[in-house]
Amino acid sequence: MKSATPKVLHEICGRSLVGHVLAAARELSPQRLVAVVGHESERVTAHLAAIDPEVRTAYQAQQNGTGHAVRIGLEELGGPIDGTVVVVCGDTPLLTGATLARLAGTHSADGNAVTVLTAEVPDATGYGRIVRDGASGAVTAIVEHKDATDSQRAIREINSGVFAFDGQLLAEALGKVRTDNSQGEEYLTDVLGILREAGHRVGACVADDHREIAGINNRVQLADARRVLNDRLLTEAMLAGVTVVDPASTWIDATVTVERDAVVHPGTQLQGATHLGEGCEVGPNTRLKDTTVGAGARVDNTVADGAEVGEQANVGPFAYLRPGTRLLVKAKAGTFVEMKNATIGAGSKVPHLSYVGDATIGEMTNIGAASVFVNYDGEAKHHTTVGSHCKTGSDNMFVAPVTIGDGAYTAAGSVITKDVPAGSLAVARGQQRNIEGWVARKRPGSAAAKAAEAASRAPEAPENPVGES
Numbered sequence: 398m399k400s401a402t403p404k405v406l407h408e409i410c411g412r413s414l415v416g417h418v419l420a421a422a423r424e425l426s427p428q429r430l431v432a433v434v435g436h437e438s439e440r441v442t443a444h445l446a447a448i449d450p451e452v453r454t455a456y457q458a459q460q461n462g463t464g465h466a467v468r469i470g471l472e473e474l475g476g477p478i479d480g481t482v483v484v485v486c487g488d489t490p491l492l493t494g495a496t497l498a499r500l501a502g503t504h505s506a507d508g509n510a511v512t513v514l515t516a517e518v519p520d521a522t523g524y525g526r527i528v529r530d531g532a533s534g535a536v537t538a539i540v541e542h543k544d545a546t547d548s549q550r551a552i553r554e555i556n557s558g559v560f561a562f563d564g565q566l567l568a569e570a571l572g573k574v575r576t577d578n579s580q581g582e583e584y585l586t587d588v589l590g591i592l593r594e595a596g597h598r599v600g601a602c603v604a605d606d607h608r609e610i611a612g613i614n615n616r617v618q619l620a621d622a623r624r625v626l627n628d629r630l631l632t633e634a635m636l637a638g639v640t641v642v643d644p645a646s647t648w649i650d651a652t653v654t655v656e657r658d659a660v661v662h663p664g665t666q667l668q669g670a671t672h673l674g675e676g677c678e679v680g681p682n683t684r685l686k687d688t689t690v691g692a693g694a695r696v697d698n699t700v701a702d703g704a705e706v707g708e709q710a711n712v713g714p715f716a717y718l719r720p721g722t723r724l725l726v727k728a729k730a731g732t733f734v735e736m737k738n739a740t741i742g743a744g745s746k747v748p749h750l751s752y753v754g755d756a757t758i759g760e761m762t763n764i765g766a767a768s769v770f771v772n773y774d775g776e777a778k779h780h781t782t783v784g785s786h787c788k789t790g791s792d793n794m795f796v797a798p799v800t801i802g803d804g805a806y807t808a809a810g811s812v813i814t815k816d817v818p819a820g821s822l823a824v825a826r827g828q829q830r831n832i833e834g835w836v837a838r839k840r841p842g843s844a845a846a847k848a849a850e851a852a853s854r855a856p857e858a859p860e861n862p863v864g865e866s
Contacts, residue, residue: 398614398616399615399616403437403440403441404488405441405487406440407619409623409626410651411669412650412651412652414488414490414613415445415487415488416444417492418487418488418492419452423494424495425494429474430452431453431455431470431474432455432470432487433456433457434454435456435457435466438456453473455470455472456469457469461582461583462580462582462583462584463583463586464585464586467585476568477564477565478564478568480564481504481562482561482562483500484558485558485559486558486559489557489559489609489610489613491610492559492609496514499602500512500602503600503602504600509561510592510598511561511562511566511592511597511600512561512601513536513539513557513599513602514559514560514602514604515557515603515604516555516604517555517603518555524542524555524556525586526539526542526549526550527539528540535600537593537599538586538589538590539586539589541580544579554603556586557604559610563597566597570588570591608625626651627647627648627649630649634649638656638658640658640660640661642661642662642663643664647661647663647664647667649667652670653672655667656674658675659674660679661673662683664680664682665680665681665684666684668684669686669687670687671685671687672688672690674708675693677691677693677694677695677696678697683700684699685701685704687703688702688718689705691705691709692708692709693708694707694708696712697713698713698714699713699714699718700716700717701717701718702720703719704720705724706718707728709727710725710726710727710728711728711729711731712729715732717734718735720738721737722738722740723740723741725740725743725745728744728745729745730747732748734747734748734752736753737753737755738755738756738778739753739754739758739770740756740758742759742761742785743760743761744760744761745760745763746764748766749766750767751764751769752768752769754770755779755780755781755797756795756797757781757783758783759783759803761786762783762785764783764789765788765789765790765791765792765793767791768793768795769794772797778797779797780798781797781798782799783795783801784800784801784802784804784805785804790806790808791810792810793813794812796812799816801813801817802821803820805821806821806823807823808822808823812825836849
């Protein structure tokens with residue numbers, strides 16, 4: 398990957414590569430789940446603990462092959478296991494729980510000692526080939542690409558690296574795996590030959606979509622997998638009743654939920670725990686992370702992180718909702734408005750060019766344009782409370798902590814530093830003073846001075862011109 402980040406921690410669609418694999422494995426409801434870690438084990442282990450606290454980890458100090466890794470995993474679980482052991486790879490984010498369930502079902506129904514998940518691929522380069530018996534079609538071996546003959550390399554059915562094993566037979570066969578191959582490693586695939594030679598049944602389950610088993614080894618494959626997974630998620634949403642106007646420019650995380658009749662416009666990114674309510678409309682050019690949008694709300698050209706947009710609320714265009722922002726029913730955060738840790742009451746509006754931080758605004762209040770809630774004194778944040786049915790003027794500064802009572806008004810251009818009682822008008826600005834002739838004296842010869850001089854020479858229009866009444 399040419400990265401400081403371990404491969405399995407690279408993310409697509411809201412989860413790490415290994416996070417997607419764990420989510421698929423969890424759909425089987427396994428009694429125990431262990432992840433074998435090696436490279437950057439501390440970082441990977443910490444990540445696993447954060448996303449799935451119940452997963453166990455086994456440390457593979459030396460990466461001596463896939464067979465060795467499985468042996469380490471079994472040792473972490475206390476040795477041989479009664480029942481089925483499913484082995485998956487940590488870099489296959491497109492693998493689904495449904496495919497794993499079909500693999501486990503086939504394994505059980507056929508009474509196999511081992512069942513391998515396979516796929517037919519257009520280009521099998523680099524993959525282990527599935528070698529079958531010409532007469533019965535049974536799997537006889539899996540041959541790694543580097544060890545394969547020319548005729549074997551022509552085979553297009555490949556090993557996915559995903560298996561279902563009889564737990565007892567797996568432990569027994571792992572003890573017989575040798576390292577006389579080009580890599581000098583313990584290949585898990587050798588277990589198939591060992592079990593077959595011992596007279597046990599070896600079967601296969603072919604994946605419906607070969608892309609499910611694709612491993613990620615570079616950034617190109619990472620981007621390809623992201624597109625496939627994104628298309629899959631959008632298809633599921635559309636089939637559930639969501640309108641996605643342009644799937645090619647819309648991105649959605651696996652953790653996002655969307656209700657029917659929601660409309661998602663082009664250029665929209667839905668991330669994290671975002672939820673779109675029924676009939677809401679989001680986009681274009683909008684990025685929502687961990688944000689809830691209520692039924693019937695409208696969010697346009699907006700960035701929101703950790704926000705709550707209530708039913709029939711209206712946001713944007715060009716708004717920024719930071720964590721802790723709550724817009725209640727029919728509230729509005731308009732054009733070029735930024736909010737942080739603020740609750741905007743039902744029907745209240747902050748229409749344009751304003752910053753509202755650390756504030757509570759009641760119901761049916763209107764905040765004038767170019768208003769700033771001055772919440773930071775250089776050391777601590779302070780809170781502003783604006784009551785219900787208030788009308789604040791344009792270009793107001795609310796210097797927290799301060800409270801504006803219900804039904805109060807504030808005059809345009811005011812700097813509010815004291816509480817305003819309910820029903821009062823607050824005026825906090827200096828008296829206007831006009832100094833006549835200042836431009837001519839201080840800026841002689843300037844364009845402004847010339848314009849003022851021309852205006853002084855212009856005849857005044859009559860108060861009641863002839864013919865006008």
